[in-house]
Amino acid sequence: xxxxxxxxxxxxxxFNKFQAIxxxxxxxxxxxxxxxxxxxxxxxxxxxxxxxxxxKPTKGRVIFDGHDITGKSPSEIxxxxxxxxxxxxxxxxxxxxxxxxxEVALHGxxxxxxxxxxxxxxxxxxxxxEILELTGLAHERxxxxxxxxxxxxxxxxxxxxxxxxxxxxxxxxxxxxMTAEETAKTGRMIQAFAGDHTIIVVEHDMxxxxxxxxxxxxxxxxxxxxxxxxxxxxxxxxxxQVYLKSGDGEEVASC
Amino acid sequence: xxxxxxxxxxxxxxxxxDIAVFLALILFPLFVTEFxxxxxxRVLVYIVFALSIDLLWGFTGLMSFGHAVLFGTGGYIVALSxxxxxxxxxxxxxxxxxxxxxxxxxxxxxxxxxxxxxxVPGLIAWILGIFIFSSKVKGVFFSLITLALAQxxxxxxxxxxxxxxxxxxxxxxxxxxxxxxxxxxxxFYYILLGVVLLVYVFCLWLISSRFGAVLQAIRxxxxxxxxxGYRPNRFKTAVYVxxxxxxxxxxVLYIPTVRIITPLEVGVTLSTLLLVWVAVGGRGNxxxxxxxxxxxxxxxxxxxxxxSDYWLLVLGIVVLLLVFFIPSGLVGKLIxxxxxxxxxxxxxxxxxxxxxx
Amino acid sequence: xxxxLLTNGVNYAAVLFLMAIGLVIxxxxxxxxxxxxxxxxxxxxxxxxxxxTVLKLPYILAVFGGFFVSGLLGLIxxxxxxxxxxxxxxxLLATFAFSxxxxxxxxxxxxxxxxxxxIPLNGTLxxxxxxxxxxxxxxxxxxLLVLLLTWLLLHKTKxxxxxRAVTENRAMTxxxxxxxxxxxxxxFTxxxxxxxxxxAVLAPRxxxxxxxGVQFLTESFLNVVVGGIDSIFGTxxxxxxxxxxxxxxxxxxxxxxxxxxxxxxxxxLIRFKPEGLFTKxxx
Numbered sequence: 019x020x021x022x023x024x025x026x027x028x029x030x031x032x033f034n035k036f037q038a039i040x041x042x043x044x045x046x047x048x049x050x051x052x053x054x055x056x057x058x059x060x061x062x063x064x065x066x067x068x069x070x071x072x073x074k075p076t077k078g079r080v081i082f083d084g085h086d087i088t089g090k091s092p093s094e095i096x097x098x099x100x101x102x103x104x105x106x107x108x109x110x111x112x113x114x115x116x117x118x119x120x121e122v123a124l125h126g127x128x129x130x131x132x133x134x135x136x137x138x139x140x141x142x143x144x145x146x147x148e149i150l151e152l153t154g155l156a157h158e159r160x161x162x163x164x165x166x167x168x169x170x171x172x173x174x175x176x177x178x179x180x181x182x183x184x185x186x187x188x189x190x191x192x193x194x195x196m197t198a199e200e201t202a203k204t205g206r207m208i209q210a211f212a213g214d215h216t217i218i219v220v221e222h223d224m225x226x227x228x229x230x231x232x233x234x235x236x237x238x239x240x241x242x243x244x245x246x247x248x249x250x251x252x253x254x255x256x257x258x259q260v261y262l263k264s265g266d267g268e269e270v271a272s273c
Numbered sequence: 274x275x276x277x278x279x280x281x282x283x284x285x286x287x288x289x290x291d292i293a294v295f296l297a298l299i300l301f302p303l304f305v306t307e308f309x310x311x312x313x314x315r316v317l318v319y320i321v322f323a324l325s326i327d328l329l330w331g332f333t334g335l336m337s338f339g340h341a342v343l344f345g346t347g348g349y350i351v352a353l354s355x356x357x358x359x360x361x362x363x364x365x366x367x368x369x370x371x372x373x374x375x376x377x378x379x380x381x382x383x384x385x386x387x388x389x390x391x392x393v394p395g396l397i398a399w400i401l402g403i404f405i406f407s408s409k410v411k412g413v414f415f416s417l418i419t420l421a422l423a424q425x426x427x428x429x430x431x432x433x434x435x436x437x438x439x440x441x442x443x444x445x446x447x448x449x450x451x452x453x454x455x456x457x458x459x460x461f462y463y464i465l466l467g468v469v470l471l472v473y474v475f476c477l478w479l480i481s482s483r484f485g486a487v488l489q490a491i492r493x494x495x496x497x498x499x500x501x502g503y504r505p506n507r508f509k510t511a512v513y514v515x516x517x518x519x520x521x522x523x524x525v526l527y528i529p530t531v532r533i534i535t536p537l538e539v540g541v542t543l544s545t546l547l548l549v550w551v552a553v554g555g556r557g558n559x560x561x562x563x564x565x566x567x568x569x570x571x572x573x574x575x576x577x578x579x580x581s582d583y584w585l586l587v588l589g590i591v592v593l594l595l596v597f598f599i600p601s602g603l604v605g606k607l608i609x610x611x612x613x614x615x616x617x618x619x620x621x622x623x624x625x626x627x628x629x630x
Numbered sequence: 631x632x633x634x635l636l637t638n639g640v641n642y643a644a645v646l647f648l649m650a651i652g653l654v655i656x657x658x659x660x661x662x663x664x665x666x667x668x669x670x671x672x673x674x675x676x677x678x679x680x681x682x683t684v685l686k687l688p689y690i691l692a693v694f695g696g697f698f699v700s701g702l703l704g705l706i707x708x709x710x711x712x713x714x715x716x717x718x719x720x721x722l723l724a725t726f727a728f729s730x731x732x733x734x735x736x737x738x739x740x741x742x743x744x745x746x747x748x749i750p751l752n753g754t755l756x757x758x759x760x761x762x763x764x765x766x767x768x769x770x771x772x773x774l775l776v777l778l779l780t781w782l783l784l785h786k787t788k789x790x791x792x793x794r795a796v797t798e799n800r801a802m803t804x805x806x807x808x809x810x811x812x813x814x815x816x817x818f819t820x821x822x823x824x825x826x827x828x829x830a831v832l833a834p835r836x837x838x839x840x841x842x843g844v845q846f847l848t849e850s851f852l853n854v855v856v857g858g859i860d861s862i863f864g865t866x867x868x869x870x871x872x873x874x875x876x877x878x879x880x881x882x883x884x885x886x887x888x889x890x891x892x893x894x895x896x897x898x899l900i901r902f903k904p905e906g907l908f909t910k911x912x913x
Binding site for chain 2: 070072091092093096097102103105109110111112113114118121122123125127128130132133134135136137160161162165178182
Binding site: 407416425431548549585593 | 885893
């Protein structure tokens with residue numbers, strides 16, 4: 019295998035005495051497509067928060083591409099170290115068009131001067147449209163993000179991440195709320211990106227995991243439970259016990 | 274396919290309104306009395322002011338309740354300059370001054386006064402921005418602090434008896450710009466209109482640049498923006514400075530238009546009314562700021578001739594109805610309707626298979 | 631001089647506390663900033679003018695009257711703006727609209743002229759060189775009483791527990807079958823009622839006009855910025871801090887500089903403690 023691009027070592031996060039992450043280790047290799055699964059509350063999203071700088075760890079270090087990025091700010095991590103993230107449940111600029119959403123995400127113009135004297139060259143427009151094509155939204159380019167369907171919203175945010183041109187792409191539950199057809203389309207999309215990028219996908223949908231994965235990391239109660247190919251994971255008795263048997267793991271309590 | 278996608282899009286409805294409004298403003302003085310022209314001059318100044326808050330509130334989502342502070346700072350600097358050029362004012366003589374103190378001599382140059390009248394509001398906005406935005410102060414606290422600022426500014430001006438003539442303010446100012454002689458009324462109207470047009474074009478340029486898109490993204494979802502490599506605080510401070518300088522410019526224009534400035538005129542009331550103008554027209558599209566300012570001010574002029582200050586009661590009721598029934602404002606509503614129509618057509622087209630993506 | 635300023639400061643703190651407490655309760659509970667708060671104080675002041683000066687009734691009735699009239703107005707406002715819950719700009723605009731309506735409404739009813747309310751308790755207590763007007767003692771006692779009663783209401787009554795529950799977690803409380811709308815209305819009425827009470831108590835010390843509201847509003851806001859919106863004790867402490875600072879700087883220098891300086895200090899303060907000085911650190 020190639021060199022490791024992301025190493026999270028001995029991560030701990032405490033929220034008011036509650037240990038969300040305890041002694042978690044994760045190594046992802048350059049060019050890999052890694053899937054992270056685990057039941058609700060296993061700490062998957064928190065781990066992503068640590069990598070992207072949203073949350074600071076209580077203990078532990080995150081090394082990315084040879085740099086220690088522990089505790090750096092989200093903007094520095096995305097701009098300087100080039101990690102892009104799609105959030106759980108689309109996180110968009112609602113009253114802006116699909117085109118604008120992608121354009122704002124486009125890498126390389128994040129200083130004030132550059133944004134002010136930014137002109138829409140044919141090259142830039144072509145790039146935005148290319149990404150919109152890639153995510154199946156070219157026809158919706160003038161539609162407000164808020165008027166898109168749920169699946170389209172997920173794709174739009176994936177498009178934004180691609181526009182960032184990151185070294186590492188993190189996709190937090192890219193298929194949640196999607197129809198089977200949309201899920202399959204998303205899987206093809208992710209595999210298309212996988213060639214050029216290192217990707218981490220956090221997922222719930224086991225069928226989908228089976229479709230796209232090489233190596234699967236299983237988290238449970240804030241720590242690493244198992245790691246291996248889908249076939250290996252499927253047979254792991256511990257994994258079966260905590261995760262696969264507990265159904266889809268989707269148990270949002272409302273009243 | 275690509276060519277089809279790159280087809281020049283139709284202008285949004287509000288750009289047509291802009292054109293119509295500017296044409297109407299060009300023709301306006303030809304049909305009305307001098308008194309009405311003077312009133313419209315004041316409205317033109319307020320349009321510049323309204324465009325400045327639209328950048329800050331409409332586009333970036335920062336609802337400042339103290340924008341009149343920046344307007345008033347610009348205005349007072351120029352007013353003081355005009356006053357000193359006429360000679361040592363009596364309120365300073367009364368305090369025992371026999372000549373203009375050395376620190377104030379730069380204000381004897383109209384050009385320096387003009388530069389200061391833009392730079393000082395910009396500086397104030399910059400300092401406030403650094404302190405307020407880099408802290409975790411969110412949403413409503415920005416509004417609270419700026420409202421308090423407006424009140425304190427008014428108190429401060431009231432207390433400046435010697436320099437600024439306290440609550441009576443500075444009056445008897447000439448209708449001149451940058452030290453020119455007195456400008457005739459009509460000429461002055463068209464100069465103002467020209468400035469409004471320039472400011473409008475500047476704002477249009479700014480918001481259609483990527484900078485403008487980032488501002489809107491801050492309004493829509495500031496945390497998301499940090500994960501795209503931006504530092505929203507810097508953008509917020511930058512737009513506050515730009516908006517503050519434009520507010521200062523409006524203050525500068527206010528002086529030759531109204532020819533008197535008092536603490537009451539640039540206090541809390543103006544700051545809040547400004548937000549009402551923009552809310553009535555619709556925020557975040559420039560046109561709404563222009564239309565709302567014209568609409569509310571003229572309603573005010575005409576109604577207060579009949580029912581004096583009770584027109585504010587009418588205004589209160591109108592704002593209340595607006596918030597519940599047309600929250601996006603008059604122009605905002607039109608834009609929404611246009612979008613809904615286009616969107617429906619777009620959906621139908623997609624269903625009919627006319628356009629394949 | 632020092633002791634005199636210190637006691638004057640305590641009085642100022644009591645005034646600030648009475649002005650802000652209603653605003654804080656509503657902000658903390660419903661996340662609504664009521665821009666008509668100053669006008670509700672003004673209404674309380676007018677009620678006390680009519681009750682005590684025009685009708686010559688005992689002053690205590692004026693205070694209760696202020697509470698009830700403003701509370702009733704507040705209830706109406708609350709019922710209307712409740713629909714805007716969570717929309718910041720809209721609530722600010724709507725409550726500003728109410729402030730215009732109340733202002734001009736009062737002007738229509740009571741006329742544009744300003745009024746004076748007689749001080750119900752004249753005379754001054756002399757403590758050595760210190761002069762403490764008896765009415766200052768009244769204001770301070772009322773402030774302490776309001777603090778105590780509000781605390782008891784929030785912590786020792788059923789509705790108080792519900793109010794705190796809704797403040798903590800609105801969705802969850804809704805789930806538990808508590809009528810959040812009723813709780814909101816009680817909170818709104820109580821908060822605005824306190825504004826009226828403040829107006830009635832402070833009226834003898836102010837010139838009562840329809841336009842007096844705005845000055846109360848901004849001073850209350852600064853108080854909120856320093857004290858936070860989580861606890862009434864935060865408000866009390868920040869009232870003392872701001873009241874004493876303004877009195878001391880004002881006493882040794884002048885009032886205008888005092889206000890400007892205190893404002894600047896607050897701006898610097900929020901840079902480091904954005905949620906108010908007396909708010910616990912939260913994640």
